[in-house]
Amino acid sequence: MPFPDQFTWGVASAAYQIEGGANSDGRGKSVWDTFSETPGKVFEGHTGDTACGSYERVDEDVDLISQLGANGYRFSISWSRLFPNGVGEKNEAGFAYYDQLIDGLLAKGVQPWITLYHWDMPQALQDKGGWLNSESPVWFEEYTRAVVERYSDRVQYWFTLNEPQIFLGLGLNEGTHAPGLKLSRKEVLLSTHRALLSHGRAVKVIRENAVKNPIIGFAPVGSLHTPETDSPADIEVARKETFNIDKEGWTYNYSWYCDPVFLGHYPEQGIELFGDDVPEYTKADMELIHQPLDICGVNIYSAGVVRADEKGNPVAVPNETGFPMTMFKWTINPRSLYFGPKFLNERYGLPIVITENGLASMDWIHADGHVHDSGRIDYLTRYLHELRRACDDGVDIRGYFHWSIMDNFEWAEGYSLRFGLIYMDYQTLKRLPKDSYKWYSEVIRTNGEHVPLKLAPLM
Numbered sequence: 377m378p379f380p381d382q383f384t385w386g387v388a389s390a391a392y393q394i395e396g397g398a399n400s401d402g403r404g405k406s407v408w409d410t411f412s413e414t415p416g417k418v419f420e421g422h423t424g425d426t427a428c429g430s431y432e433r434v435d436e437d438v439d440l441i442s443q444l445g446a447n448g449y450r451f452s453i454s455w456s457r458l459f460p461n462g463v464g465e466k467n468e469a470g471f472a473y474y475d476q477l478i479d480g481l482l483a484k485g486v487q488p489w490i491t492l493y494h495w496d497m498p499q500a501l502q503d504k505g506g507w508l509n510s511e512s513p514v515w516f517e518e519y520t521r522a523v524v525e526r527y528s529d530r531v532q533y534w535f536t537l538n539e540p541q542i543f544l545g546l547g548l549n550e551g552t553h554a555p556g557l558k559l560s561r562k563e564v565l566l567s568t569h570r571a572l573l574s575h576g577r578a579v580k581v582i583r584e585n586a587v588k589n590p591i592i593g594f595a596p597v598g599s600l601h602t603p604e605t606d607s608p609a610d611i612e613v614a615r616k617e618t619f620n621i622d623k624e625g626w627t628y629n630y631s632w633y634c635d636p637v638f639l640g641h642y643p644e645q646g647i648e649l650f651g652d653d654v655p656e657y658t659k660a661d662m663e664l665i666h667q668p669l670d671i672c673g674v675n676i677y678s679a680g681v682v683r684a685d686e687k688g689n690p691v692a693v694p695n696e697t698g699f700p701m702t703m704f705k706w707t708i709n710p711r712s713l714y715f716g717p718k719f720l721n722e723r724y725g726l727p728i729v730i731t732e733n734g735l736a737s738m739d740w741i742h743a744d745g746h747v748h749d750s751g752r753i754d755y756l757t758r759y760l761h762e763l764r765r766a767c768d769d770g771v772d773i774r775g776y777f778h779w780s781i782m783d784n785f786e787w788a789e790g791y792s793l794r795f796g797l798i799y800m801d802y803q804t805l806k807r808l809p810k811d812s813y814k815w816y817s818e819v820i821r822t823n824g825e826h827v828p829l830k831l832a833p834l835m
Contacts, residue, residue: 379767379824384487384775386448387441387797388732390494390538392424393784395454397431401469404460406496407506407547408787411554422790428782429805434476436807440798441781442484444813445820449486450731450777451477452494452538455519462498463515471526478530489533489777491595492520492578495543495554495787502555507544507567507574516574520581528586535673535731536575539597544568545627552788562653564627569655572636572665579667594637595673595731598630600719601680602711604693609684611715617682617690618719621646630720638724640666671774672724675732677702679712700834702755703736703793708834710758714766717773727772732779733759736786736793739810747799747810756816758834760827778816782807 392408412423430437441449455462457470478488493516497506501515509515520536537543546553549564559567575594582590601617603610619631621643626632631643640662647654681693700708717728737752760776767773783796791802797813800806818826 378822379764380773383773383823384448384729384777385820385823386446386450386489386775386777387444387781388450388777388779389430389452389781389784390491391452391454391457392427392494392496393780393786394428394430394782395457396425396427396429398423398425400431401473402460402467403454403470404456404462404467405499406454406456407499407502407554408496410499410502411556414556417556418788419790419792422785422792424785426802426805427785428800431473433805434473434480437781438477438480438484438486440807440809441481441486443817444781444797445817446486447820448489448533448775448777449481449781450489450491450535452491452496453523454496455493456496456498456500458522459498459519460500462501463518466522474527478527482530487533488531489535490523490527490531491535491538492516492523493536494538495547497555506555507548507571508559508563510570512570513573513577517577517581520578521585524582524585528582528588528590530588532588532591534582534586534590534592535595536578536592537571538595538731539675540568540571540633541597541628544571549627560653561626561650562655565650565653566655568633569657569661572633573661575637576664576667579669580664583667591670593669593671593673593729593731594634595675596630596633597675598634599625599628599680600630600676600678600712600716601682601690602709602715604681604683607684609688610682613682613684613688613690614715615719615722617680618715619643619723621649623649626650634724636662636665638666638669638672638726669726671729672720672726673729673731674716674720675779676712676716676730677733677735678706679709679716681709696835698835703738704789706735708735708755708758710762710834712762713759714762717763717766717771718769721771721773727774729775729777730763730773731777733776734779734795736795739783739794739799741799741808747808749810749812752797752810752812753815756812756819757827758831760819760824761829761831764824764827
C-alpha cells in the first residue's frame with residue numbers, strides 16, 4: 377500500500393547549517409557564530425561562516441529541491457539576519473532573502489514550512505541573558521510578528537521551536553552546544569519555562585495575524601523507546617519509558633516539554649523530581665503555553681529498546697555486539713518510526729509529521745564520479761517501511777521530511793558528518809546529488825510504493 381493521499385514528502389535544513397553569509401548584508405551574530413569561533417568548541421575549529429553558501433545560491437537549491445520532487449521544504453529563519461540586535465531595527469536585506477526563497481519554492485510547486493527557531497539566538501540577546509531573561513518571550517513575540525507580517529500571505533505551515541531538549545539541554549546544562557553554558561538545574565528549568573512561554577506567544581501571533589489559514593506545530597525530540605517484542609507488556613513499558621524523565625539525563629525527554637504544550641500542564645513525575653527547582657508559574661502561564669495546535673512534529677533518528685520483567689517493570693535491552701550504527705554512533709532502530717508516531721499520537725491526540733529523519737553516513741565521491749550511499753538507501757528503506765506500517769495501522773501521519781537536503785554544518789561536529797541527499801564539496805560549494813537523492817525521488821513519485829513490503833533482518 378502507498379502512503380495516505382495528500383502526504384507531504386519533504387526535505388529539511390536549518391539556517392545556520394546551510395546559509396553561510398555570516399557577515400553579509402547586515403546580518404547580526406548568533407550564539408552559534410560566537411560558539412564556533414571559540415577554540416575547542418567545534419570539531420577542528422569549523423564555523424558556519426560559509427557553510428553551504430545557500431545565502432548566495434537560492435535558485436540552485438530551489439531547483440534541486442524541485443527536481444527531487446519534494447512538495448515540502450522545512451527550513452528555519454535566521455533571527456539575527458532579520459534583526460541584527462535581536463529586537464528593534466529590521467534588516468531589509470535579510471527579509472528579502474527569505475522572500476526570494478519562498479517565492480522560488482512556490483513557483484516550483486514546493487510548500488515552504490517555516491521553523492521560527494532552530495537554535496540560533498541572536499548574540500545581542502544572549503548578552504542580555506538569552507532564555508533566562510524574563511523578556512525573552514516578548515523578544516520572540518516581536519520577531520514572530522515580523523515574520524508573520526512579511527510571509528504569511530504565502531506561507532501556511534509553521535513550527536515554533538525545534539528541539540528545545542537540545543538547545544536548552546546541551547546549550548545551557550551540558551555546555552556542549554551554543555551558548556556553551558552550564559547553568560544550575562533551577563536556571564535551566566526557568567529558561568525552559570520561558571522558552572515554552574515564547575512558543576505560546578508565537579502561536580497566538582500566528583493564529584491571530586496570519587493571512588493564509590495557518591497549520592502550526594511544535595518540533596520536539598526525546599528519549600524514545602521501542603519494545604523488544606510486540607507483546608502488550610513490552611509495548612506498555614516502552615510507552616512508559618518514552619515519556620519517563622530520567623534522573624540523570626533529565627533534560628532529554630518528551631513529557632517535560634510536550635505535556636505543557638499539548639496537554640496544558642507539567643507532568644507530575646517531573647514536578648516531584650525537580651522539587652524546589654521547578655519555576656514559579658501561574659494558571660495564565662499554562663494557558664498561554666497550551667495554545668491550540670494542528671500537528672505534532674517530531675524528529676526521530678533512533679531509540680532505545682526495553683522489555684517488561686515479570687513485574688511489568690522496564691528492563692533495558694542492550695545492543696548486541698556489532699549492532700548497526702551510523703557515523704554519529706547512533707544505533708539504527710527502524711521501529712522507532714513506527715512506535716514514535718504511535719506513542720505521540722496516542723498521548724497528544726494530534727496528527728504527526730516526521731520533521732527530521734536520516735543518518736550520518738560514510739559518503740565520498742567514488743572513482744566513477746558519483747556518491748554511492750547504499751547505506752542511506754537501506755536505512756531509509758527500513759525506516760519508511762515502519763512509517764508506512766504505522767500509517768496502515770491507523771496512526772495519523774501527515775508528512776515526512778528527510779534530514780537533510782544536503783550535507784551541512786553539523787553543529788559541534790562541524791563538517792565531519794554527512795546527512796545529506798546531496799553531497800557538498802565544501803571547498804568549491806559544488807552540489808552533487810547522491811544515489812539516495814535519486815532513490816528518494818522515486819519514493820516521492822510513487823507515494824511510497826517504491827519502498828518494499830518485505831525486508832531482510834537488520835542483523
